Amino acid sequence: AAWKLAPSRDGVEDAIYHDGQFYSVSYTGVVEAWQRDTESGTFTSTAVTPKLIVKQGGWPCHRKYLAAGPGGRLMVVLKYAQVTKDLHSRDGWTCTFKVHVLGDDGQWKETMDIGDVALFVGVNTSLCVPTMGCPGIMAGCIYFTNDELGVAKLRRTKDLSSRSYKSCDDEPVNSDIRALGVYSLKDGMVKKMEALQQQYRIFSAPPVWITPSVP
Template sequence: MAAIGFSDLQPDLMAKIHDNLCFLDRLAFAATLSAPSRNALKPEPPWLLLPGDTPDTARVFSLADRRSATVRAPDPAMRDHVIIGSSGGWLVTADERGRMRLANPVTGEQGDLPAITTIPFLNATPGGHHFVLTMEPFVQIRYRGELESWPLSPHPYGTFTHTAGDMRRWFYRKVVLSASPRPGDYAAMLLLDNYFGAPAFATAEDGRWRIAPSRDGVEDAIHHKGKFFSVTYTGTVEAWERDGVHGEFTSKVVTTRMPKGRDHRQFSKYLAVAPDGRLMIVLKNAKGVKKDLFELQVFVEKTRRWEAAEDIGDLAIFVGINSSLCVSTTKHPELKAGCVYYTDDKIGKASLRRDAKWSSWHLHGDDDSNRNVAVYSLKDGTAESIPELGEHLSWPPPAWFIPSFP
């Protein structure tokens, strides 16, 4: 009698078996199935990846099971690395030498992103301990040659130098990946720290980073319907297209400006898309207050206006260093509707808090409660922790991801 594999089972039976397993066993079960067979399984809600107790481990937390487990961190992409992006089940990490890598925390598959020095006017010093950005060509591209638009004009441009370790703290802000990325087949959008503002793009086929024009600067971005979409620091959403001949990325405005633009020094912006296609901007109070920590603006296509929304129905929004996610709480009743699940994504500031952990400044002037991971109710205006998560390390900052198989 021929052996019967899991993929030979009826889809409803496979789904029933899968649903009755604990969270790590669900992944092991899914790994045995073919890609078509996995379509019968219930998708996982976002998981949380946190630092482990040792450099070669990481901790994963399942919101569905309210349980965590320690797992092996794939080497080298997830050992002593900081997560600077999470899209489509893949993480982007950066090491102390400024190198960026792709990693799938479920399968362990990984690959390199192009070196940051593929930007022609960004060079490493001998030994790779520092990176030097020549500002004039950077400003030329960002402002399309209108140098007077540079806020520091008419001062000399000169150069800007970062240590290799500071690249992931103060130069890289976030990396957003295209849909279904994997080594050898991806497009990536690198958002630079707000002082620099402009994005850079890379594709697997091109193998280099290209700075793109952005007068108002890019604060956050997502990949949606085959394109990168971004929100500027002034509150306008743009869609990006790649020139098939020259490989350059340029943007087109697709919304009106959000009222008052919301100064990025007071509010951080996260761009998201609802399941019905509506564009949303999640605003986080930069002062870290517990009351009125988040607000939500929704773009109404019919009126071409942004409108405040206190109720998002049966949705939960996940923001942080990840590409923002909207998840149905009807499909995932273990999640809280109308809430923002958030993580700390200010890598530079998190690094400073780590370095000053035992100083009087940290103990008396900086409250870490609910900063690292928490859930905020838009309706009630209150934030609460996730009790089952328990105590956990805060460096490097955690990240949401959805487990996936290529």
């Protein structure tokens, strides 16, 4: 067995294995389905959705995440982030999320109601989780982590030079929200995950989600 390169014209920003097939979302906002040739082992892709419109005013789209929602519908989560200034001209940071669901007509539809599920997104995985029977998970919310690898590298460099695990001095003053948070699609508010904040601060690498078996 050997690794095979699966070339994508527009690159792969996120990928999932769903219903016996690999799907990916490109940096340009197109979802592709992948097929493997049983003889050569090579992979080819086919676009299965129209291109997403990702612009939102002056906010840049930082990341796109792909997940399979209720009933197997494909969902793409768009993360928008922006550096802000407080009254003392100190850097802050804020983010917002948009969810698009692929309809029966093959078109994307933005929604703020994802039902009794929650979405987990981050550097390592994108997952749609049913909240029934899971009282600790809030429905209609997006659980996110800091998945900015450039910031993590800067943090790591500073950690090694100082031989400590203090937070990076160049991070925005409200970097707790940047690191780990829960975004409510209904009201657009972000809540901190207090139980994980201190653990996050002692590590320089981006946090990842570890998902046990979910009924």
